[in-house]
Amino acid sequence: MPELTAQGNAFTELVLEVFRLHGLILRDGDAIARPVGLTSARWQILGVVEHGAIPVASVARLMGLSRQSVQQTADALEREGFTEYAENVRHLRAKLVDVTEKGREALRFVAERQAEWANEIGGKHELEDLQTALRVLRELRESLEPQSTKAKAGRKNMEVKE
């Protein structure tokens, strides 16, 4: 019989809500991005490189994903003309993911629709509630991030090979 504390129990229920929310958000995101040929995942990556061309591995670190999955999606973005790979003076192999004009156009479109969506959903809830939830989720994320547990003792951003 596992004994859950009150906090352990609340956190467990929170976990289930996060799973559900994640699924629902993905669906809405895909619907928003589809008209311009994007998906939630591609849109996210495009949004990151919009602020400056960076290598795939940097995108992965920023988003908390593996290099390899970002690479796949980035290659798809390039294949479809939303981005192009630019030479990197600082690293011969690590080409930079750079947004094309087609990419920028797509981003303008989805940003517009995302804002309407976020305003509609957000508008149904108290600002204070949303901010509290945001703060708690950020704190939880820090508790869950690997480096927070082990402090910064030794390991940096290595590939985890158990």
Add this chain to the structure above:
Amino acid sequence: MPELTAQGNAFTELVLEVFRLHGLILRDGDAIARPVGLTSARWQILGVVEHGAIPVASVARLMGLSRQSVQQTADALEREGFTEYAENVRHLRAKLVDVTEKGREALRFVAERQAEWANEIGGKHELEDLQTALRVLRELRESLEPQSTKAKAGRKNMEVKE
């Protein structure tokens, strides 16, 4: 230029946190479940059918997933002996997913470890904060669920065929 309201902006940041948290929780869940040959997804399904044998489609509805993906995972669970399909008196095709003793054993193991994990993470945060976040996330989920927008006008649980 999209105009985000304060609430729209808070919700947008919340969305990004949900993505991150989802990824981190999945990783920890996989680590917890691995020793007994489970993954987060399989564990979740096993946990649902633990409380009574039900058809695959019912599991999917409960979890907010598609029938088809649950079917794949359920088949994997059956292949590996965690569940077995039982006849359904009420529906010839819709066999029931039923936990085996091996499945129950695995569930006992992961429940124990999950409780330790949840207590550790949850213990780092205020109970009131966790409960507020839980409430807000639930409200947000309701705002995002398809039937809440359209009320319950007409459509039930049909396959969405845009």
Add this chain to the structure above:
DNA sequence: CGTATATTGACAATAACCTGTCAATACGAC
């Protein structure tokens, strides 16, 4: 300079989700 270590991209395999489609089954209206 040279070597160990870290980072990066490429490639392969796998898991878990999605949509679309089809046929079998159940069920309600008439």
Add this chain to the structure above:
DNA sequence: GTCGTATTGACAGGTTATTGTCAATATACG
């Protein structure tokens, strides 16, 4: 009972994520 509709499992195809491995490139240390 029959017919139309909803539900269900099965199969196919695609996207996004994972891990593991390898070679190429950077970088830090002696």
